[in-house]
Amino acid sequence: MTASIPLVDLDDRSLARRGILPALLCAVLAYSLMQTLLVPALPQLAASLRLDAAGSGWILTSYLLSGAVAAPVLGALGDRHGHRRVLLVSLATFILGGILCALGGGFGVFLIGRVLQGAATAAFPLALAIVRHHLPVERQPAAIGWLSGALGLGAGIALVIGGVIAEVSSWQWLFAVGALLGAVALVLVAVLVPRRSARTASGSRIDVAGTALLSGGLLALLLAVAQGAAWGAVAAAALLVLAAVLLATLWVVERRVREPLIDVRVLARPAMVLVNLLTLMLGFIPYAFYVGLPALFQAPPGTGFGMTVAATGLAMLPGAVLVVIGGRLAPVLLGRMPAAVVAVIALGAMAGGSIGSALMAGSLPAIVVFFSLVGLGNGLGFALAADLVSRMVPRDEIAAAVGVNGVLRTIGSALGAPVTMLVIGGARGASSFTLLFAIAAGVSVMGAIVGGAIRAPRPGTIPG
Numbered sequence: 001m002t003a004s005i006p007l008v009d010l011d012d013r014s015l016a017r018r019g020i021l022p023a024l025l026c027a028v029l030a031y032s033l034m035q036t037l038l039v040p041a042l043p044q045l046a047a048s049l050r051l052d053a054a055g056s057g058w059i060l061t062s063y064l065l066s067g068a069v070a071a072p073v074l075g076a077l078g079d080r081h082g083h084r085r086v087l088l089v090s091l092a093t094f095i096l097g098g099i100l101c102a103l104g105g106g107f108g109v110f111l112i113g114r115v116l117q118g119a120a121t122a123a124f125p126l127a128l129a130i131v132r133h134h135l136p137v138e139r140q141p142a143a144i145g146w147l148s149g150a151l152g153l154g155a156g157i158a159l160v161i162g163g164v165i166a167e168v169s170s171w172q173w174l175f176a177v178g179a180l181l182g183a184v185a186l187v188l189v190a191v192l193v194p195r196r197s198a199r200t201a202s203g204s205r206i207d208v209a210g211t212a213l214l215s216g217g218l219l220a221l222l223l224a225v226a227q228g229a230a231w232g233a234v235a236a237a238a239l240l241v242l243a244a245v246l247l248a249t250l251w252v253v254e255r256r257v258r259e260p261l262i263d264v265r266v267l268a269r270p271a272m273v274l275v276n277l278l279t280l281m282l283g284f285i286p287y288a289f290y291v292g293l294p295a296l297f298q299a300p301p302g303t304g305f306g307m308t309v310a311a312t313g314l315a316m317l318p319g320a321v322l323v324v325i326g327g328r329l330a331p332v333l334l335g336r337m338p339a340a341v342v343a344v345i346a347l348g349a350m351a352g353g354s355i356g357s358a359l360m361a362g363s364l365p366a367i368v369v370f371f372s373l374v375g376l377g378n379g380l381g382f383a384l385a386a387d388l389v390s391r392m393v394p395r396d397e398i399a400a401a402v403g404v405n406g407v408l409r410t411i412g413s414a415l416g417a418p419v420t421m422l423v424i425g426g427a428r429g430a431s432s433f434t435l436l437f438a439i440a441a442g443v444s445v446m447g448a449i450v451g452g453a454i455r456a457p458r459p460g461t462i463p464g
Contacts, residue, residue, distance in 0.1 A: 020134055021143050023188035024127035025150050027091060030182045031120035032154025034063065034094075035413075036290055037174050039159060040309045041166035048171060049107050061226045062111055064414050066118020068222050068407045069215045074122035075403030076207075076261045078129060079396055084193045087126040091186040094120035098179030102172045113175070120182065121410070124151060124386075125402035132390055132398050134194055141331030141387060148383035149327025152375065155290065156320020160313030167310050209253050210261030217246035218407060225414045229422070262400055266393050272401075274454045275388045276408050278343060281447035282381045283412020284419075285350050288440045289319070289357075289371055291420040296361070296433045303430050305364050315368055319375035326379020333380070334387060342384050343451025349377030351444035358437035361430060377444075381451075385409075388456050 038045065038059060046056040070090065078086035097116030100109055124147065131143045165173050220243035228236030254260040266272060296304045297312040307315065326346070333342045353373030360366035385405060393401040423436045 019188070019192040020130065020194075021146060023185070023192040024123075024130060024143075025146060026181070026185040026188050027087060027120075027123040028127055028147050028150045029154045030091070030094065030178065030185045031123045032151050033158040033161070033181065034098075034117055034120070034178050035158065036155045037158035037162040037178060038171075039290070039294065040163040040313065041171045041174060044166055045171050049110060051107065058111060059114065060417070061222075061414075062114040063118050064226060064410055065219060065222050066115040067121030068118075068218045068410050070119045071121045071125055071406040071410075072214060072218075072262065072400055072403035073211055074119065075125040075129070075399035075401075076211075078122070078126045078399040080259075083126045083129045083133070083399055084189065084195060087123060087130070087189055087193075088186060090119040090122045090126070091182055091189065093117075095179050095182040095186065098175045098182060102175035102179065104172070117178070121406065122399075122403060123185075125399040125406060128386055128390055128402050129395075129399035130193060132395055140390075141334060142328070144387050144390065145327040145329070145331045145383045147327075148330070148386050149324035149379050151382055152286070152323030152327065152379050153320050155286075156316060156323060156375065159290070159294070159316050159320075160310075163309040163313035167308070207254075207257055207259060207261040210250060210257060213246050213250035213253060214261060217243050217250060220246060222411065222414055225411060226418070229418050262404060263393070263397055266397065266401065267404065269392065271455055272389070272392050274450055275385055275392070275456075276405055278347075278381070278447055278450050278454070279385045279405050280408045280412040281347075281443050281450070282378065282385065283409035284416045285354070285412075285440050285443055285447070286374065286378045287413040287416030288420045288436060289374060290316075291417050292424055292433060292436045293367070293371065295424055296367070297364075304433075315364070316371065318368055319371040322372045322375035323379035323382070326376040326381075327383040328379075329376075330380050330383035330387065334384070339384060339388055339456040340452050340454045342380065343454055344448050346377045346380035346384060347444050347448035347451055349380065350374050351377075351441050351448060353377065354437050354441035354444055358434050358441060361433045361437065374440075381447075384451075388454070391456060 042056060042059065045051075045059055051059075074086050074090055093116050097113040097119070100113030100116065104110070127147055128144060131140055131147070135143055161177065162174060165171075165177070220239045224236045224239035224243065228239070250262075251264050254262055254264045267276070293316060294309075294312050297307040297315055298304060298309070300306055326349075330342065330346075333345065350373070353370040353376075356370035356373070357367055360370070386402060389402050389405045390398050419439070420436060423439065424432045
């Protein structure tokens with residue numbers, strides 16, 4: 001599985017004609033928009049679908065759960081059967097899900113649509129694998145920076161777009177916009193991305209046992225994290241035990257399979273463990289702000305700023321833009337200093353932004369500035385983690401490894417939502433937001449410590 005694979009020989013002019021990167025950026029944006037596009041419209045959605053608080057939680061949770069399975073499983077299938085082919089399938093599934101959600105038909109049909117939309121979570125690991133296969137080594141860090149920036153930008157600008165749509169139209173248009181962008185991405189990928197990766201293992205067998213164990217373990221873990229508070233301590237503990245058993249069994253089984261879904265020996269390397277732990281924290285910190293800041297901005301004066309949904313999105317827009325700048329800055333820094341130093345800079349920026357937000361939670365301009373600093377660090381961190389994972393694994397296993405890394409980011413985000421609601425719930429006093437930002441600062445500091453311990457291959461190094 002680790003045999004040396006030659007890069008596709010494409011010159012820069014040919015690459016420009018093909019437009020590989022713009023097509024992949026569009027695919028990643030389609031997925032990342034749907035992470036937060038619904039957040040401003042959640043009350044409208046819950047009322048229309050006649051959902052209680054527990055039911056409303058499934059609007060976001062179903063997408064996270066589906067994505068947690070789709071990212072590593074579809075990533076591994078892409079490694080075996082062609083990244084472009086699997087990316088097209090994931091985008092088509094995403095579009096179908098969006099159409100189902102937009103057409104309505106009850107909460108059951110809506111939930112099926114959200115699960116189908118989660119297939120687009122595989123867009124990022126598949127796009128990263130396509131970059132590693134088809135772009136020259138010297139252009140890969142910049143491309144990874146763009147893709148990582150798009151990942152954060154989509155989640156940020158979705159709050160603005162979602163807020164505007166929620167105020168001027170019905171929630172169905174949220175899914176229409178997502179499906180339309182997915183359709184554009186599907187066409188661009190079909191036309192501009194080469195038909196074959198450097199390796200297409202069409203004859204490989206599907207690792208049924210590995211797929212079942214990984215899917216079951218991740219579902220149990222995500223359910224414990226996302227629904228544990230609603231279902232109670234006993235159910236959460238049972239789910240965690242089930243997840244531990246299934247993932248431990250996966251570890252044993254995958255070490256004995258000739259062509260495993262996930263190469264667990266690569267994931268067990270100390271550097272990879274640290275990168276994945278860092279990614280978990282990178283998922284938690286921004287999500288605490290994504291959930292907490294709208295509550296702060298829209299809370300009545302005295303506690304918050306009494307802003308509208310649309311104004312809230314605009315106030316958060318600079319932070320989303322800085323995510324892209326951070327992603328673009330990452331390859332520049334990685335070319336000049338060790339990855340551990342870049343990790344400390346990224347998490348240090350997030351810590352500084354979180355501390356500033358905690359100390360000046362009563363000042364709107366200060367919050368906007370400090371959240372932008374969090375966004376800058378977030379973009380740096382996303383790009384760093386993606387680059388490190390793709391450097392640490394063989395090229396024919398990149399999509400699966402990045403998919404697993406993405407699951408950890410999802411778990412961090414899933415942890416961020418309930419922790420945030422627990423801290424700012426109830427009366428939502430001003431001090432609760434200070435506490436929330438202080439928690440984000442503490443996680444950022446821990447992330448800086450973890451990042452500082454990472455030892456990684458030099459840029460341009462690609463395992464066999």
